[in-house]
Each structure stands twice: as C-alpha cells, then as structure tokens.
Amino acid sequence: GGWGRISRRFWSIAVAASLALAVSLAAASGIWQGGDARSAVSEGRGGFYACLAFLCLPVLLAAHVALFARHSNDRFLAACLVASALCNQLPASVTALVAALATAAFGLWTRPIPVYGAPRISICIDDSGADAGTSPEAGVPLRAVQRRAFVSVVTLIAVLLCENFMVWVVSATYKESHQEPYPQPLRDNGRIVLQGLMGAAGLGEGDVQGLRDAMNVQWLLVGTAVMGGFVCCDLRLGKASNRSAWCVGTRVVLTLAAARAVRTASFVMTVLPSQIPGCYAMHYPRPPPEGVWEWVRVGLVPASFGGCNDLVISGHSTVTSALACTASTLGGNRGLDLAVWWLLAFDYACEVLQRYHYSTDMFLGAVVTVLLFRALASVEAPVAVGGG
Numbered sequence: 001g002g003w004g005r006i007s008r009r010f011w012s013i014a015v016a017a018s019l020a021l022a023v024s025l026a027a028a029s030g031i032w033q034g035g036d037a038r039s040a041v042s043e044g045r046g047g048f049y050a051c052l053a054f055l056c057l058p059v060l061l062a063a064h065v066a067l068f069a070r071h072s073n074d075r076f077l078a079a080c081l082v083a084s085a086l087c088n089q090l091p092a093s094v095t096a097l098v099a100a101l102a103t104a105a106f107g108l109w110t111r112p113i114p115v116y117g118a119p120r121i122s123i124c125i126d127d128s129g130a131d132a133g134t135s136p137e138a139g140v141p142l143r144a145v146q147r148r149a150f151v152s153v154v155t156l157i158a159v160l161l162c163e164n165f166m167v168w169v170v171s172a173t174y175k176e177s178h179q180e181p182y183p184q185p186l187r188d189n190g191r192i193v194l195q196g197l198m199g200a201a202g203l204g205e206g207d208v209q210g211l212r213d214a215m216n217v218q219w220l221l222v223g224t225a226v227m228g229g230f231v232c233c234d235l236r237l238g239k240a241s242n243r244s245a246w247c248v249g250t251r252v253v254l255t256l257a258a259a260r261a262v263r264t265a266s267f268v269m270t271v272l273p274s275q276i277p278g279c280y281a282m283h284y285p286r287p288p289p290e291g292v293w294e295w296v297r298v299g300l301v302p303a304s305f306g307g308c309n310d311l312v313i314s315g316h317s318t319v320t321s322a323l324a325c326t327a328s329t330l331g332g333n334r335g336l337d338l339a340v341w342w343l344l345a346f347d348y349a350c351e352v353l354q355r356y357h358y359s360t361d362m363f364l365g366a367v368v369t370v371l372l373f374r375a376l377a378s379v380e381a382p383v384a385v386g387g388g
Contacts, residue, residue: 047201048211055215055346058339059085065335071238074333077228081327081339084223088216106231142246148379149250156257161300163264163315167307168299170271172288174309177280183273190359191352198353208353217347218320224340225326232330240330247380248330252322255373259318262368266312275355279308306356314357317365320344325373 062085065078087095176183198208231237233245280286283305289295306315324344328337348362 047203048207051201051203051207051211052214055211055343058342061335061342062339065333065339069333069335071333073232073238073240074331074336076232076237077224077327077331078333078336078339080228081220081224081336084220085215087223088214088220102227145244145246145250149246149253152250152253152257156253156260159257159260159264163260163310164303165296165299166264166268167303167310168284170267170310171280171284171308172295172298174271174280177274177308178286178288179281180278182277185273185275185355186358188275188352188358188360190363191355194349194353194359205354208350212347212350215343215346217343220343221320221323221327221340225323225330229326229330239332243330243380248326251373251376251379252326254376254379255322255325255369256318258372258376259313259322259365259369260315262372263310263313263315263318263365266364267310270312271309272311272358274308274311275358276308283308311358311361312364313368314351314361314365316351316357317348317362318369320347321366321369322373325370329373 059082062078062081066075066082069075069078083098087098090098171177229240229248230245232240233243233248274280276282283303285298289298321344324340327340331337344366348366351357351362352359
C-alpha cells in the first residue's frame with residue numbers, strides 16, 4: 001500500500017544517508033591522519049565515529065523491522081534488539097531497573113486466570129501451528145519434553161566440566177609455553193586485514209574496546225534471543241505460535257553441548273600457540289604441580305578467564321552463534337537476521353583484534369554451531385501442552 005511504499009522509500013533514504021555519512025567520516029579521518037598538524041584530541045575521531053555510524057545501521061534496520069514487519073514475532077524480537085542497544089547506553093543501575101520492570105510486566109501479563117469448574121484441556125500443536133486436537137497422543141507430552149530438557153542441561157554440564165579440565169591439560173603439557181622464549185603465534189591473515197582497516201580508520205585498541213562496550217553484543221543477543229524468544233513462544237506471537245520454549249531451549253542447549261564437545265576434541269588434537277606472551281604464567285601455577293590430586297584439582301577450578309591454548313574453535317563464538325540462531329529461527333525476517341549477524345561479525349572482529357582468538361577460531365565456531373543447530377531441528381517436536 002501507500003504507507004508501505006513510503007516506509008520503504010524512507011528507509012532507503014535513511015540507509016543511503018547513513019552510508020554517505022560513514023564514508024565521509026572515514027575520508028575525513030584519512031585526511032586528518034595524513035596531515036602534519038594533528039592533535040591528540042582529534043586523532044582518529046573521524047574513524048571512530050564512522051565505525052559507530054556503521055554499527056548503528058543494524059540497529060536502525062532492526063527499528064525498521066520493529067515498526068513495519070508483517071508478523072508480530074518479528075516486530076517483538078526486533079524491538080528487543082533495539083531496546084537492548086539503547087539500554088547499553090544507560091548506567092548499569094538504570095538498565096537493571098528496566099530489566100526488572102520488564103520481567104515483572106511479563107509475569108503479570110502471562111499470569112493465568114483461574115476459571116473454576118472448567119474442564120482440563122490438552123492442546124496439541126502440529127507443524128503448521130494449528131490446533132491438532134485435544135488428544136495428548138497428537139503431540140509429545142509436556143512432561144516428556146521437560147525431562148528431555150533436563151537431560152540436555154545435564155549433558156551440557158558434563159561437557160563443560162570435561163572441556164574445563166582439558167583446557168588445563170593442553171596448557172600444562174605444552175611445556176614450551178611455560179617459560180621464555182615463548183612459541184611464536186601463527187600468522188593470522190584475518191587479523192592482519194582487520195588491523196589494516198583499523199589503521200586506515202585511525203583507531204587504537206582503546207577505540208575498539210570502546211566500540212565493543214558501546215554495543216555490548218553479548219547482552220544484546222541475550223535480550224533478543226532469550227527474553228524476546230521466551231515471550232514469543234509463551235504468548236504465541238506470529239509465526240512463533242507453534243513453537244515451545246521448552247523445545248527451543250532444549251535444541252539450543254544440545255547445540256551448545258555438541259559444539260563444545262567438537263571444540264574440546266579439536267583443541268586437544270591440535271594445540272596452537274597463544275597470541276598472548278606469557279599467558280600460562282598469568283593463569284596457571286608454574287611449574288605445574290607434581291602430585292596427581294593437586295594436578296587434578298587445578299583442572300577442576302573453573303577457568304572463567306578462558307584458557308591459553310584452547311583455540312581451534314572459539315567457545316565464545318559457539319555461545320553467541322547459538323543465541324543468534326535462536327533469534328533467527330524464532331523470527332525469520334531477513335532484515336532482523338542481517339542486523340543480528342552484522343553485530344555478531346563485529347563482535348568476532350573485536351575478539352580477533354584483541355588477540356583472544358585466531359580468526360579461524362571464530363569462523364569455525366560460527367559455522368559448526370549453525371550446522372549443528374540446523375541438524376538438531378528434529379528436537380522441536382509438537383508438544384501436547386498440559387498432557388501427562
């Protein structure tokens with residue numbers, strides 16, 4: 001209709017203007033960096049704001065989806081992404097208050113209203129989202145789905161414990177990394193390209209961290225995929241009306257368990273040198289303990305800081321890719337998908353630039369997780385809500 005054409009034209013103009021602004025700021029940054037008279041205050045600012053404008057584009061795209069998407073689930077997920085991005089700019093106390101109020105509002109909104117004397121009805125949902133009848137046999141009983149979810153969580157915990165121990169094993173047995181001269185890190189062409197782009201924009205490491213803090217992609221994905229996805233499933237919004245939060249959660253947890261198992265096997269088979277000199281000395285006892293029980297005890301301490309040689313597949317990318325897959329599968333809008341993966345690509349670039357991982361670690365983590373998520377689609381069976 002007329003409003004649709006107007007909105008599309010407005011969006012095209014907004015995107016073109018934003019891209020023109022980003023290109024202009026990048027060019028200005030190059031001129032400033034090449035000039036002789038440059039100050040410490042202005043150095044690199046043009047490139048910083050150009051990158052910030054570039055990162056605002058996916059948020060604007062999500063805002064467009066939130067306003068004009070056809071399906072309510074797409075609109076709600078996109079609104080969650082925009083709200084998360086805006087809350088990231090507020091003080092932590094204000095953000096916590098907003099999250100608490102949103103949780104309370106959702107709890108009151110979905111509070112069941114008792115109807116005394118009404119019979120108990122089992123609702124079965126088929127693949128199309130339509131009512132498949134009142135027989136529990138038409139779908140998997142909810143209790144069975146909950147048991148499956150519990151088993152998936154136990155499986156993930158077991159995999160993470162094994163992974164945590166093997167992170168210590170590969171670092172403790174890689175004796176060349178315990179003292180100088182440390183092994184030279186591998187050549188990372190992906191990082192070289194990113195460093196070239198960062199230098200062309202006049203950005204320093206502090207600027208990269210500032211951009212990463214401003215977007216806070218990890219928590220943005222949590223707000224979009226976890227909170228937004230749960231609401232879409234529970235309130236049966238749009239195309240998510242035939243999805244069960246239990247089944248989606250089970251699929252995500254099993255995807256993470258499988259991806260982390262592949263990751264553990266990968267970094268155990270091939271140990272890569274850390275890009276951070278002296279990483280072992282900063283994280284683990286040197287020399288490694290001699291006693292068996294002491295050696296095992298160190299391996300059981302949660303490595304919340306990450307490891308040193310557990311590289312081949314990034315654990316960070318498995319978690320964030322699983323969240324992105326959740327948002328994509330519960331939404332289905334191409335604009336929302338583009339916004340989510342655009343921001344995720346930026347987060348991965350920061351991981352590479354800050355030498356937490358090689359670029360191939362991030363790439364493989366995303367690819368493996370996406371393929372596993374698609375392979376586990378059969379986990380989401382029709383559910384008989386209220387069935388025994």
